[in-house]
Amino acid sequence: DGGITQSPKYLFRKEGQNVTLSCEQNLNHDAMYWYRQDPGQGLRLIYYSQIVNDFQKGDIAEGYSVSREKKESFPLTVTSAQKNPTAFYLCASSRTGSEGSEQFFGPGTRLTVL
Amino acid sequence: AQSVTQLDSQVPVFEEAPVELRCNYSSSVSVYLFWYVQYPNQGLQLLLKYLSGSTLVESINGFEAEFNKSQTSFHLRKPSVHISDTAEYFCAVFVNTDKLIFGTGTRLQVFP
Numbered sequence: 001d002g003g004i005t006q007s008p009k010y011l012f013r014k015e016g017q018n019v020t021l022s023c024e025q026n027l028n029h030d031a032m033y034w035y036r037q038d039p040g041q042g043l044r045l046i047y048y049s050q051i052v053n054d055f056q057k058g059d060i061a062e063g064y065s066v067s068r069e070k071k072e073s074f075p076l077t078v079t080s081a082q083k084n085p086t087a088f089y090l091c092a093s094s095r096t097g098s099e100g101s102e103q104f105f106g107p108g109t110r111l112t113v114l
Numbered sequence: 115a116q117s118v119t120q121l122d123s124q125v126p127v128f129e130e131a132p133v134e135l136r137c138n139y140s141s142s143v144s145v146y147l148f149w150y151v152q153y154p155n156q157g158l159q160l161l162l163k164y165l166s167g168s169t170l171v172e173s174i175n176g177f178e179a180e181f182n183k184s185q186t187s188f189h190l191r192k193p194s195v196h197i198s199d200t201a202e203y204f205c206a207v208f209v210n211t212d213k214l215i216f217g218t219g220t221r222l223q224v225f226p
Contacts, residue, residue: 006157033213042219045214100208102160105159
């Protein structure tokens with residue numbers, strides 16, 4: 001089955017630790033995205049990548065880092081510089097990064113920083 | 115800057131009643147509009163989209179939305195809701211950029 005997988009589903013970390021969230025897709029999509037979801041705020045774009053070895057900052061990139069070494073993988077690292085990292089993180093992909101290209105979402109990772 | 119407004123954070127409704135979830139966007143240029151649905155602790159699923167052509171678009175599960183350029187709206191409607199429609203609904207717009215802008219979401223709660 002084609003789709004997007006995110007792991008783990010739930011993640012707990014101590015304050016001050018870096019943590020990496022996994023996102024893999026087998027849809028052969030060029031573009032991939034990371035969003036953060038907080039109650040009452042909708043989805044906010046963290047980083048996106050339209051092609052391998054290239055990525056751009058979204059609206060709330062501070063305290064996060066990404067890499068895109070392979071077409072199917074787009075891991076997100078939440079660093080200790082992120083002031084309020086507890087949130088639900090969603091990864092998405094689309095065939096291209098152009099307008100109108102439908103984004104497909106993974107099941108999400110809920111990160112809790114203790 | 116482009117923005118999407120979903121005025122209603124929560125919409126309670128009884129089963130089999132009609133419902134409308136409102137979405138307005140700010141843009142003076144052509145737009146592509148989407149509605150996504152999110153069930154608890156899951157990712158988002160595309161419900162329907164407007165890219166061009168007919169201003170009325172429909173989903174396979176009875177929802178429809180109408181693109182109204184003069185009112186810059188893309189409201190989502192269903193004539194008769196089911197308990198299983200309980201979820202959060204997000205309106206999103208793609209405007210001459212390479213990213214989607216999402217509204218803050220509307221939680222639809224259907225009661226028996």
